[in-house]
Each structure stands twice: as C-alpha cells, then as structure tokens.
Amino acid sequence: MTRNRITVPLHAIAHGRAGDKGNRLNVNVIAYRPEFWPILLEQVTEASIAALFAHRGVTRVVRYELPKLQALNFVIDDALEGGVNSSLSLDTHGKTLSFLVLDLPVELPPHIMPSDTAIRSDTPNLDPVMGGVDNE
Amino acid sequence: MYRIGSGAGFSGDRIDAAQPVVEAIAAAGEGGAIIFETIGERTLALGQIAKRRNPKAGYEPLLEQFLPPILKTCVENRIVIVGNFGCANPRAAADAILAIAEGQGLPGVRVAVVEGDDLVGRVDIDATERWEGDRHLPAPSGDIIAVNAYIGARPIAEAIRAGAQVVVTGRVADPALALGPLVAHFGWDWSDLDLMAAGTLAGHLLECGSQVSGGFFADPGYKDVPDPANIGFPIAEVEADGTFVLTKADGTGGCIDTRTVKEQLLYEIHDPAAYLTPDVTLDLTEVEVVAVGRDRVRVTGARGHAAPATLKATVGYYGDWLGEAEISYAGPNAFQRARLAVTIIRERIAKRALDVTSRADVIGTTSVFDDDGGTLFAEFRGKNDGDYRVRFAFGGEVAAVEAAVQEVNALYCCGPAGGGGVRQNVRPRVRTVSHLVPRSLVSVSHSFIGEAP
Numbered sequence: 001m002t003r004n005r006i007t008v009p010l011h012a013i014a015h016g017r018a019g020d021k022g023n024r025l026n027v028n029v030i031a032y033r034p035e036f037w038p039i040l041l042e043q044v045t046e047a048s049i050a051a052l053f054a055h056r057g058v059t060r061v062v063r064y065e066l067p068k069l070q071a072l073n074f075v076i077d078d079a080l081e082g083g084v085n086s087s088l089s090l091d092t093h094g095k096t097l098s099f100l101v102l103d104l105p106v107e108l109p110p111h112i113m114p115s116d117t118a119i120r121s122d123t124p125n126l127d128p129v130m131g132g133v134d135n136e
Numbered sequence: 137m138y139r140i141g142s143g144a145g146f147s148g149d150r151i152d153a154a155q156p157v158v159e160a161i162a163a164a165g166e167g168g169a170i171i172f173e174t175i176g177e178r179t180l181a182l183g184q185i186a187k188r189r190n191p192k193a194g195y196e197p198l199l200e201q202f203l204p205p206i207l208k209t210c211v212e213n214r215i216v217i218v219g220n221f222g223c224a225n226p227r228a229a230a231d232a233i234l235a236i237a238e239g240q241g242l243p244g245v246r247v248a249v250v251e252g253d254d255l256v257g258r259v260d261i262d263a264t265e266r267w268e269g270d271r272h273l274p275a276p277s278g279d280i281i282a283v284n285a286y287i288g289a290r291p292i293a294e295a296i297r298a299g300a301q302v303v304v305t306g307r308v309a310d311p312a313l314a315l316g317p318l319v320a321h322f323g324w325d326w327s328d329l330d331l332m333a334a335g336t337l338a339g340h341l342l343e344c345g346s347q348v349s350g351g352f353f354a355d356p357g358y359k360d361v362p363d364p365a366n367i368g369f370p371i372a373e374v375e376a377d378g379t380f381v382l383t384k385a386d387g388t389g390g391c392i393d394t395r396t397v398k399e400q401l402l403y404e405i406h407d408p409a410a411y412l413t414p415d416v417t418l419d420l421t422e423v424e425v426v427a428v429g430r431d432r433v434r435v436t437g438a439r440g441h442a443a444p445a446t447l448k449a450t451v452g453y454y455g456d457w458l459g460e461a462e463i464s465y466a467g468p469n470a471f472q473r474a475r476l477a478v479t480i481i482r483e484r485i486a487k488r489a490l491d492v493t494s495r496a497d498v499i500g501t502t503s504v505f506d507d508d509g510g511t512l513f514a515e516f517r518g519k520n521d522g523d524y525r526v527r528f529a530f531g532g533e534v535a536a537v538e539a540a541v542q543e544v545n546a547l548y549c550c551g552p553a554g555g556g557g558v559r560q561n562v563r564p565r566v567r568t569v570s571h572l573v574p575r576s577l578v579s580v581s582h583s584f585i586g587e588a589p
Contacts, residue, residue, distance in 0.1 A: 011358070015355065015358070015359055015395060015399065016399065017352065017353075017399040017400070017402070017403055019403045019404035019405075020404070021177075021269055021404055021406075021570075022177070022267065022269045022270040022273070022568070022569070022570055023269065023270055023272065023273055024269035024270075024406070026402070026403075026404060026405060026406060028398075028399060028402035028403070028405075030395065030398050030399065030402075032395075055506070055507045055509075055511035055512060056507045057507065059272060062407075064407060064408050064409075066402070066408055066420070066421060068421070068422060068423065068424050068437070069398050069401065069402075069423070069424075069425065071398055071402060073402045073405060073406075073408055075406045075407075077269065077272075078272050081507065081508055082273065083270075083273070083568075084176075084177060084178070084568075085177070085178050085455060085565060085566055085567045085568050086273070086455065086531075086565075086567055088458070088493060088494070088495040088508055088529035088530075088531055089495065089497075089504065089506075089508070089529075090497060090499075090503055090504050090527060090529075091504040096504040096505070097504075097505065100505045125357055125358055125359060125360050126360055126362070126391065126393075
C-alpha cells in the first residue's frame, strides 16, 4: 500500500547558511539526520535551486556534495543584484537567502513520517548529540 | 596544545566578547593568541577615505573599545593579539595601541605592523585578470580608492617569532590571522601543506567569531541557542598535528555543536575541494566534525594542496549615490495603499525624468527575496489588511537621487491615505571588484612601532 505524497519545506529536514563574495552567493544545506541525506541528494538539485533564483537572473548554479558532513554547498553566480556595494536590495549581502532555499518543497519517501522531521517544538531544540544532557 | 580564540568576527561586532575568551585562555596558563577579524570587502576603501580626511584615522573605529579590556591580561599571560584592525592605516592603529598600553601602565608592549597589502600606485589593476566571481559586473566608472591584496600568514608568524605581543595588519586572508600564530608556536614547515591546511581551517572556523558558536544560527523551535545575549566566542585548542577542538569559555551563552560547526565550515566557501588562500589551497572534502563533549567539537581531516600562483586583490572605487526612503501604511486595506504608493512614485520618477535606478519593496511581502524588477511582488497575494512598510531605493548621481527621495517625502500630503513615518537618507557608495594579481608584485614585511630600528 502506498501513502499519498507528503511534501514538507526543506526547512523541516535541513538547516543552512548563506554567504557572499562579490556578486556570488553560496548557500549550504545540511541534513538534520542521516536519513534525510538521500532526500537532499535526490531533490535539492542545481536545477531546483536555479529555479528558486531564476527571477534574480542567476547565470550558473554549481552543487558540491560533502557526504562526510551530509551537506550540500551551492554556489550561485550573479544572484546578488550586483553584490553588497551595488545592490538596491535591503539585504545587499543576501544573508536572508538561505531561507529562500529552505522553503523549497521536498517530498518525503514512504519510510519517513512527517513526525520524524524537525517539526517546530515548543521546548528548546538543542544539539541533537549533546542537547538535553545536563541542560541546566 | 595551543589555544587561539576569537575576539571579533567583523567590524561592528560585540565589544565585550573578547574578555571571557582571554580569561579562559589565561586560566589555562599556557599562553595562546586572540584574533580580531574586522575587515569586509569595502572596509578598506572606507578606511582609505577616512585616512585622507585625517592621517591618524583609517583603522578599525572600535579598536579603542576592543582592546582596553583585554590588553593587560594578554600581555601578562603570553596571549598574542593579532588583528586586521589596522585596516587602511596599521601604523596609526599601532600608535593607538601603544597609547592604550601607556594609559594602562604597560610600558614596552611590543607592537608590530604587517604591511605590503596596499597596492595603490604599485599595480596597474586594469592589466590584471578579474576574479571570476565578479566577471559579469559592469566596469566601474569612478576613481580607484583602494587596492589591497589578501596576503598570507608569513609576516604575522615572523613578527610573533621576533617578539611581537600585538600584530596589526591591514588586508590579510582571514584564516592567516590564526595560521600565523600557529606556525610561530609549533614551528610548522611552510611546505607541509596538510599542516597549513589544518591551521587555515582553524582560522576559517574562528574568523567570524560567534558564527561558529551560536551566532547567526538560532531558529526557535528548530535550532535553539542558549543565552544568545551572551554568546561565548570560540576558542580552538590546536594540537601539534593540526587537529583541534572548538570550544568556548565556561559560563558564556551560545553553543558549539556539529550543526554550528558545519554551517560555518561551508560559510563563504565555493569549491570545498579548493578554498584558495595565499598560504595553501584548503581541501575540506574529508573534514569530519565530531561532538566530544558539551560545547566541544573535534575537527579533523583538513588536506592541503599548493597555494595559487596569484593573490586576490579587492579594488575599491567611488561608486554612485544610494538614496533610501520608507513610508508605512497600516490597518484596513493597507496593502492596496502601499501598492498605490509604489505606483505613484514610479510615475513621479518618470514624469520628472529623474535619471536613477530604482527599486520598491513592500516590507512584509517579498522584500528581501525579490529582484529589482519586483517579479515576486507582482505575483504576491496577501492580506489587504495589515501593517506594511514601503521601502524605496534609488541609485545614480547625487542630485537625481536626492530628488527621488524627496518625492517619497512628498507622499505625506500627496500620497495614499494614512501614510506615515517617512525616513530617508542619501549617501555615497563604494564599489568593489576583485582581481587576481601576480605574487611578484606584492612584497610583505613586518616592523615594530615605537622602537629604534
């Protein structure tokens, strides 16, 4: 029996950070858990990121894979409307753009339940390895 | 083991962050270093402008707030202070540090400056190759303000070996601030590329300060950070083989875990197999991060390849002027009134034939993700009632930009109903474009300030 497709924002299974150099943006995307890493590899592609940034006139997207970190690094060329010193945007660095990436819809494979993802909790969500230990 | 901490990760960082770092390193009783990274891409050009107005200016404006709380503890505990807070005027910064030392009754503090990054008048920049990430930027039309090469760790290490207690630099590769003291301490061979890579990796993870220890990280409910008002800046405990543990001072806020370290590991990295620095090409692809205790992460696996043949140099030019103006609309139908304000300003700019580039955002809808043309905003369907702030930005010559900003002010009386809270400012901009310069054109050195040669 197959269940209906369940789609969540990338934000539910990964975290990340954006940085700029000149007119080039980089955004890393890191799996919260090992079981999410294959989803990143399969669904967070150069094409899907290029589509997210198409309105900003990007000229190239390159994806680098870091299996030891279970992380992807995207280098997105000409995404910053000229960069920190030329852009008219409020966020000239593009620091907010990691959350544009984390809004990408991803489909969960059948063996992963939505409750397995990092659904927002009302209690502090600390370090998955050390968090909760001696949490004074 | 050698301890290196971070005291600041950018110009404008918290001024009370360095103290717990220095106290923790001092308490361990084995000396060490603290680094201050305070230069961004346009900082050097702004520093050069300040220096032209006042020959004693052009260094980090917060220097006199960063150093007084820690200088004495550092000097008394063999903790070397290394900072690029010299910016466009390292010698003036050194003089200021000597004055602070004198004021604190610390005579004879040895302050070295590292020079050679400033290439104004030394390089025909138009004859050099443009850095590929900037290859599509239009050619700058303004005069050159600053040309600074990212130089490496050697002159820093040499200054420390010669007895420097404070090393003041201008533009250096950020990780070199840490690699310099590591090479000076361990006596690493510059040709041992894996060690250069390890020290560069430590520097890369330290140089943005709290960004590895819970800053730029909190996402409530998903990634929580304890006591973010008191984030402890990072300390690397580096072994002679280049492996290290990242940690922070007891009793501080923030957190260091595998998530914070991974985010910063890839921050501003392009090809992870080839992070180019003047000292080494750092390969991050085999790096592993393991939590070994609360707020303790071990980092291993840095690999080094030969350093690139050229040095990156950032060129600062006088750019155009930027004008910004904002106005708010709230309550019933606020979104439609905000949108009408955008339409009105577009029409006014056209009617007066103001020669400006322009952009309008309705804050609360698509402001930071959008492009200048407003592609996302055109498709935005939100609530008409709410609290919206319209923000306009104009670029061009000063007179046209000022006229455009004044049109936003005129919305008070002539615009949609209930517009309030106009704020406006107009300021000149500095543009930057990076180039690659041959190493042969760059010659670096260190010298001690306030001492007979």
